[in-house]
Amino acid sequence: MITHFDSQIKYRIGIDVGESGIGKAAIQVDDDGNPIAILNATVTIIDGGKDPSSGKTPQSRLAVSGLARRTRRLLRHRRKRILALQKLLDELGIIDMRPALSPYINPWQARHDLYLKDETDYIQRQAKLRIAIEHIARHRGWRNPWWSLERLRASAAEGPTAAFVATQERASETLNVAVEDLPSLGAIGALTPPEVPLRPRTGKKALAQTKKFRIFAEKILQEDQLRELEAILVQQGVPEKDRQRIVAAVFHTEKPTVPKERVGKDPFDGLPRVPRTSLEFQEFRIRSTIANLTDRTRGKDARLTKAQRDVIIDKLLAWEDEVSPTWEELASWIDRESSQVTFPISDDPHLSSPPVDKTAAVLARNRKKLPSLSVLWEKLWTDAQRSEFAVYLGETTAFDEDSLIAEDLTELPEGERELLDQIDAFDKSRASYGIETLRRLNDHMRTSETGSLTEALKEVFKKDPGWKPAPESLFDHVDHPVVDRVLTDVGRWLKTIVDRYGLPQQVNVEHVRSAFLGPEAKAEYNREISSNRIRNERARQELHVANVEHTRRSDLRRYEAVQMQNQQCLYCGITLNVEQPDKVFNFSQVEMDHIVPRAGGGSNRRENLVAVCKPCNSRKSNEIFSVWATREEQERRPGVSVAEALQRVRDWQKPNGMTYARFRQLQNSVRLRLRRTTEDAPLDERAMASTAYSARVVTERIDGFLRQHLKDIRRTDPSILTTIDTSTGEVTPLPMHNWVQVYQGRITAEARKSSGVEGKLSLRAAQHKTRFDRRHHAVDAAVISLMGVKPARVLAQRSEQRDSARLASSTGPETKEWKTVGNTDDAFIRWRQAMHQLAEFVKQAIADDEIVVMRPLRLGPNVGALHSPNPEPLVSKPVSEPFTSQEVLRIVDRDLYETAERFQGDIDGMAALPDRPHTGTILDVPDASIKLFQSASSGLSPKLALRDGAAEIGSSQHHVRVYAFRDKKGKIIYAQLRVFAGEFARIGFLKSGVDLFTAPLPSWSQAMRCAPSKLRESIKDGTAHQIGWLVRGDELEFPDAAEVMSIGEVSGITCGVTRERRWIVTGFETNVILNLKPAYLAEEGLPPVSSAHSSEVSAETRKAIQRGWRASLNKVLQMNPTIIRRTASGSPRWRDAHDGLPVSWNVLQSTAKVFGDGTVASS
Known part of the structure; x- marks a missing residue:
């Protein structure tokens, strides 16, 4: 027999997904499966999406930027609504009279006056109406997001809400005013003196700290605002038609939704795929799973009878407990023991527990919290209405107001509506099919004797056994941000390797439990580990007494x-x-x-x-x-x-x-x-397979990519991956096998120990695996690449028997019989031999520094939060006074700043008004004052003006531009200019075609203002030249003779003081200081300070690794490092292919290009 694999490179792939890194290895093997070369070994360091500015309370970039994005969207929609309202009021003749009025009119007073009586003075009436309407529109309060305007009117017509009555009574007691004198929110606001707070406040003087009372403790509801607005409009004689238009404009609302055209389509009828919350999908998942169970009492592969399946499925559909049932419980429902009911290996091995109707279970567990909804769900709604509501729970497209449940949803109490939105236990994302397809498949599985999904697909849709819906692309977005980040990196690497070497024989994925957790979940997981460690330490102390x-x-x-x-x-x-x-x-x-x-x-x-x-x-x-x-x-x-x-x-x-x-x-x-x-x-x-949902998603995407690649190849060459019978010449395609396997994280440790190569796979001076060197991810990937089904089975047996021996022993020595498991298994023996050969290749790759460690570079304009969430007020300065250079840099108005910058004198600032040249601006007006950003104790800090205040944007550092210029002695000096994403919109960097890294920066930008003064002057006079740029994650490779920061000894891992050649940029602390950390060393590999092994690391060494190397950019670049930018496979990228991807550059060479080789060499 001859296969197509004989004509291409044979290799296996291993992928290790760790908590802070992804190891990938492609291992070439011979015909017997023994390794003969390492084709590629790389590590990509990941941060789980943690926002670097979130500090000790970890938050993801998605959450931080999402909060900012939602706030911006809220403000944008509010601004759009207010502008539309103002345009309507101008059209109706209710023009803005405020510029002609003096003194200032209090909005609350205006609302109160208009509510009580008809204003006869035309100017006062117009002014107060405009002020009152806009005030209500800006502070209109909360309403059920699914209520239409008609439903809102109906609720308002029923009278004051309970929230308003509570506010009214509180105000009456606080202000010592009769309730009858407080008929509206406007009256309450008008009669409240300035020293009594109306609303909760935040910040240093928050009410929670000062213990002050507040009037609006309850939230304001739009029903009360609508009732007041309509009363004002009627009182002031506004025509009915105009009243309707004003009310519609004030209470206009839009719910953000996903366009329906962006929803995936069913492979059969082309209708949108249904959310997984749907009852049809919940039933489908249960039926398709239970159909695969076998009853060993009736034969090895005998499937359950229809009666047995019906008993199990009915119980799973009615399950309400928060914890899913176990397979043992499921077996007991049909009077069987768990060993007698098995799940075939050929089917999905990832289900750790039987599936239940999660949608119905979550609603059932919340009966007491959602009493009105529970009555609808359990007693009043039809099956069609329940089905529609289940879809609604997971639907992200626009809600159909003609829905069967629309009217019932609008009648839900507001408290229940809010609680329902807060429940996070429902299934996310969408099924592979539409709702009608699921119904047809469920109907067939419900009535057929086998209940098989394969049979249902064949009978209903004429699909052959083994058919599956087309998997989602490896490169499509995944809702889970951490999984999406892993797939992005793995997908790029895998495509590069497959394009270069062809299809692999096998892909094995290994992951740890915390690998797919986001920053918040990972922090919670670490707290749980810390708590367990404390409990274990307490137990050790008690055992010491025994x-x-x-x-x-x-x-x-x-x-x-x-x-x-x-x-x-x-x-x-x-x-x-x-x-x-x-x-x-x-x-x-x-x-x-x-x-x-x-x-x-x-x-x-x-x-x-x-x-x-x-x-x-x-x-x-x-x-x-x-x-x-x-x-x-x-x-x-x-x-x-x-x-x-x-x-x-x-x-x-x-x-x-x-x-x-x-x-x-x-x-x-x-x-x-x-x-x-x-x-x-x-x-x-x-026993070694992973049951994690995220791992299953990764596996399915990789498997789909490989199968699609195979189909694409076979279209051009049908002989690809075929078997040729040499005697008959018959050509048959190779059968589709389990191309991708996913294993629990513990299997790598078992493989290293059981194969006897633990000491050979060490990094640095360690005689065991250490997380101190980040290359351990690639080593683990190489180990897992050779894993097979039979070795995995033996490893599982060895692990179980070893643990049993240790648990069975009391104070005596444990038995060692478990070490003989697999010693006579031919597949296990061959695997051991292959592991010893692999260990030699890995050892050589480590010695030759061929294992690449790289970081993903964030080059897009989005970096997380654009500015701090707490704006600070601006400060005023009389223009008649002299301005220091720092005060000039803090001028808010960009035109005034440029003027002041231009008119600075030799006194390093701007002189007082009598001695100042005429500018033709407000700077010439003696009695005027201008706004300045507040000063910072650490010097000038970048800030963004917004809403009569300013917010810090220093955490939104996007990159630094590296400049070279000569000092007075002719020596070349390097300096950095930090560029902030927080001001991209202001300086025009979000426009199409703008190169973020080289586009000219306005002189008034915060980037230019906060640059070192010498660099700013050199840029102004044209003597500074940009030679490159740096971002977080950039790799700096130093010459061997460079005097980089030394790292002290770590006992058992390193020998003596070391000097790392490769460093990673981690930040730009100031406009001068660059922050670096060793590329290969990981803080997580150090023993915890509280552990018994903490003494193995000196305090100085620990501090050096945690804080990294803090040095001036000039000092670092004078050592002539090379900035390495890598391809997906880890190779340095040197050529600019004009595809927007960054290329590597050398400091000395780049400097020579702008100054000339001779002058640079001589300096």
């Missing part, structure tokens, strides 16, 4: 089990500290036992491992508990029976750190296993 000196993880697990079980043996009920009542418990008496054993070793899951006494464990041996307990009960052994054990489980104490829902699930699972009469099925490769 004379247990060297505490292992298995000891902690045993201790926790004893505490949860009320210090009782689960099997017989004996108290485990009876011999030593003064101790915490007699630890030597406690052993861990598997309730249900498994061929090759029992499952070490929490629900199968319990604390028992030595006599019980010895007598039970490897029997199933229920079988052994029944025999013991017949022999009249006290306390031993299934019934008594079940009662002891009910009396267990919830461990600290475990939720009540998870504890109840654990108790239920243990009770089910205590009743079991059959062993667990042997371990298979699914």
Whole structure:
């Protein structure tokens, strides 16, 4: 047999998705699967999307920029609405008379006056009407977002809202005014003295701190504002037709939605794909999953009967608990044990628990919070209305006001409407099909004997077995921002590798639990780990009292089990500290036992491992508990029976750190296993497979990309990836196999240890894996690339048996039989040999510095929040006074700044008015004053003027432009000019075709104002030349002789002081200082300060790694580093292909281009 793989490079791919990095490796293999070369090994450092300005409270760039974006959109829509209202008022003759009036008219007073009486003075009437209408429009309050104007009018007609009545009573009590004298919000505002706050305030003088009372404690509702506005318009004799137009303009609203044309289409009928919250999809997911279950009591591959499926599906559709049922519980529903109901390996191995109708379950759990909605959902709505509401919960397109549920939704109490919007437990994104397709598939699966989705697709849509909807592209956007970031990097790299070497034989993905968490979730995860560490330390101290000196993880697990079980043996009920009542418990008496054993070793899951006494464990041996307990009960052994054990489980104490829902699930699972009469099925490769949703998305996208690539190749060459029978010449396509496998993070550690190459794969001087060197991600990727189904199965068995041995041992040494598992398995032996060969290649790649570590460069205009959320007031300065140079730089008005800059004298500033040249501006008016930005203690800081104030934009640093100029002695000096994304819109950098990195900057821009003074002057007189630019994430490669910052020794990892050649730009602290960190070293690899190994790192070394290297840009660039910009595969990019991608550059060479080779060399 000859395959097309014989004519191309054979290689395997490994991808390691870690918490802070993505390792990728392409390993060339021979015909026997042994490695013969490393084609590519790279690491991309990721930050989980954390916004660098979020500080100790981590927030994602998406959340920060999303908040700012929503605020800008709110202000934009409000401005648009106010402008439309002002245009309408001008058209109706209600013109703005304020410029002709004096003194100032208080808006609250205007509303109150117009509400109480008809204003006879025409000018006063027009002015007050305009002021009152615009004031209501700007502060119109909250309303149900789904209410139409007609529904709002109907609610207003019913009288004052409860919120207004509460505000009215509070104001009456505070102001000592009768309730009758406060008929409207305008009256309350007009009668409230300035010293009494109307609304909650924020900032340093927030009401929460000053404890001051406020009038509007309740939120303002639009119904009350509408009622007041209509009363004012009627009182002032505005015609009915005009009143309708004014009210419509004031209370106009738009709900942001996704255009329907952007929604994916069903592959069969072309209709929009339905949200996953739909009842049709929830039922489809359940039915298609349950149809794959088999009943071993009727044969190895015998599927469940229709009656069995109906029992399970009915329970899953009616499930309401927050914690999903387990597979053990599902098996018990049809009177089977979990080992008798199996999920075929050939199907999706990613389901860790049976699917339920999540939409209905979430609504059921919130009955008490949503009483009105619950009545509609459970009693009043038809099936069609419930279906429509389930779709509505996940729909992002415009809501159909003619919907069957539209009227009911508008009648929902506002509190329930808000609570419903806050529920985040519903499924996100969309199904692969439309609602009608799902209904047809569900109907067929519901009535057919097999319930199979494959059969339904064949019968309903004439699709062949194995057909699947076209997967979403590897390069399409994913709603999950962290997954999207991972896929972007992996997709670019994978495409480059496939284009260069052809299709791989296998792609293996490994990830850790926290790899796909965003900044907030990762912080919560780390807090949970910290809490567990504290609990474990407390347990170690208590075990020390029990004379247990060297505490292992298995000891902690045993201790926790004893505490949860009320210090009782689960099997017989004996108290485990009876011999030593003064101790915490007699630890030597406690052993861990598997309730249900498994061929090759029992499952070490929490629900199968319990604390028992030595006599019980010895007598039970490897029997199933229920079988052994029944025999013991017949022999009249006290306390031993299934019934008594079940009662002891009910009396267990919830461990600290475990939720009540998870504890109840654990108790239920243990009770089910205590009743079991059959062993667990042997371990298979699914024990190492990942069940994470995010990992499944990554796997499906990669698999879809490879299959699509194969189809594209076969269109041009049908012989691609075919098998040729050399005797007959028959050509057949190779079968589609599981091209991509995804594994749990622990498999790499198991592979390194079990293969015996742990010491060979070390980095630097470490004799074990260390996270201190970021290249460990690429090493792990290389390790996982060689993983196969059979080695994974053996590793799972070794892991289970090792853990069992450690848990079974008390204070004596553990048994080592688990080390012999797989020693006679041919596939496992060959894999071990291949791993030893791979270790040599990896070792050489590390020595030759061939493993690339790179960061993604953010070159687009969006960097997160554009400015600080808390604007500060401007300050005034009389123009008659002299201005220092710093005060000139702080002038807000750009024209005045340019004028003042032009008229600065030799006194390093601007002279007082009598001595100042005539400017022809307000600077010549003696009694005038102008606005300045506030001064900062650290010098001039970049600020953006907005809404009568200013906000810091220093955190929106986009890049720095690197300039070179000569000093008075002729020496070349390097300086940086920081450019801020916060002012891109103001300086015209968001226009199409503008090069953000080279476009001229206005002299009044914050970038120019905050530049070093010598650089600013050199740019002005044309002697400074831009030689390049830098962004966060740029890699600087220094010559070997460069005097870079040294890093102290880290015991067990490095030998002595080291000087790294590669550094990464992490920030631009000031207009002079550059922040750098070693490219390969990771702070996360250092032992925690609170750990016992903290002394391995000196305080100076830890500080150097955490803070990095702070040096002036001039000092750094004088060392002649090379700025490396890389391709997706990690190769330096030197040629400018005019595709907008950044290229590498050398400081000395770039300087020579602008000054000339000879002059640079001589300087």
